[in-house]
Amino acid sequence: MKTVLITGCSSGFGLETAKYFLERDWNVIATMRTPREDVLPPSKNLRIIPLDVADADSIRSAVESAGPIDVLVNNAGIGLLNAVEGTPMEMIREIFETNTFGVMAMTQAVIPQFRERKSGVVVNVTSSVTLKSLPLVSVYTASKAAINAFTESLALELEQFGVRVRVVLPGRAPTTRFAENGRESQRMIVPEPYETLAQSLMEEWAEADHPTTNASDVAGAIWRAATDPSTPIRIPAGADSVEWARAAKATVATS
Numbered sequence: 337m338k339t340v341l342i343t344g345c346s347s348g349f350g351l352e353t354a355k356y357f358l359e360r361d362w363n364v365i366a367t368m369r370t371p372r373e374d375v376l377p378p379s380k381n382l383r384i385i386p387l388d389v390a391d392a393d394s395i396r397s398a399v400e401s402a403g404p405i406d407v408l409v410n411n412a413g414i415g416l417l418n419a420v421e422g423t424p425m426e427m428i429r430e431i432f433e434t435n436t437f438g439v440m441a442m443t444q445a446v447i448p449q450f451r452e453r454k455s456g457v458v459v460n461v462t463s464s465v466t467l468k469s470l471p472l473v474s475v476y477t478a479s480k481a482a483i484n485a486f487t488e489s490l491a492l493e494l495e496q497f498g499v500r501v502r503v504v505l506p507g508r509a510p511t512t513r514f515a516e517n518g519r520e521s522q523r524m525i526v527p528e529p530y531e532t533l534a535q536s537l538m539e540e541w542a543e544a545d546h547p548t549t550n551a552s553d554v555a556g557a558i559w560r561a562a563t564d565p566s567t568p569i570r571i572p573a574g575a576d577s578v579e580w581a582r583a584a585k586a587t588v589a590t591s
């Protein structure tokens with residue numbers, strides 16, 4: 337039976353992905369900053385262990401206590417919506433600590449066992465905002481775009497050892513705790529000159545006819561990335577992300 341370790345399983349995509357793999361008879365190591373037993377259905381195939389991806393000691397002890405794994409899903413992440421001039425450098429560093437350096441550190445921690453066994457898959461969760469630029473998310477986009485590039489280079493580096501690396505790009509999912517978690521952790525106010533822009537972005541997102549992404553779209557894409565070697569290196573997840581990926585491809589092809 338194969339084992340997947342998933343970061344950020346307390347809510348949203350991570351939680352859904354843990355359920356998805358459990359339903360398909362995998363051993364699941366669901367990691368959370370603050371472990372909670374009540375969010376996932378009880379299962380003999382489930383282990384919940386503490387992990388903060390921005391903390392080197394936490395990574396070391398989580399990977400040690402997890403033991404051998406077949407798939408690492410780097411899902412944990414935090415959002416940030418603000419103008420650059422309204423975002424303290426401390427906050428920018430915090431976003432990168434989790435979204436970018438956390439992914440790199442977790443990946444680094446599992447590569448030796450994958451390389452030695454000549455198998456293993458790393459699935460990184462980034463975002464559709466790296467496919468189509470939006471205002472007020474420049475820091476968040478940069479933190480995720482770095483992981484797209486990291487993934488593509490790393491995939492070439494690890495191919496010789498039979499290790500695969502993929503990136504899943506979810507679209508906007510209003511049903512997860514993402515926006516709320518971002519607001520709670522940042523408690524920031526958009527500077528007045530950018531208020532109108534922020535307002536129009538919110539209004540656009542509130543329009544009901546916009547395609548969005550469900551957590552199950554993302555869990556399914558992560559599953560494909562983990563289990564199907566024929567998947568492309570970048571996998572858009574959700575109707576909006578698929579649409580943006582097609583448009584981005586067309587733009588590149590015609591320019």
Ligand SMILES: NC(=O)c1ccc[n+]([C@@H]2O[C@H](COP(=O)([O-])OP(=O)(O)OC[C@H]3O[C@@H](n4cnc5c(N)ncnc54)[C@H](OP(=O)(O)O)[C@@H]3O)[C@@H](O)[C@H]2O)c1
Pocket residue numbers: 343344345346347348349350368369370387388389390411412413414415434438461462463464505506507508509510512513514515517
């Ligand atoms: N929802 C969207 O619209 C959307 C769109 C594109 C991409 N994404 C990406 O998808 C991933 C999952 O987002 P989501 O929508 O499921 O949001 P979510 O419900 O807020 O879940 C994010 C998870 O990441 C965890 N986390 C945050 N910082 C962490 C850290 N330092 N160490 C370990 N865990 C940490 C959170 O744990 P706590 O409970 O401890 O805070 C939570 O479990 C993120 O990488 C996000 O950037 C989301």
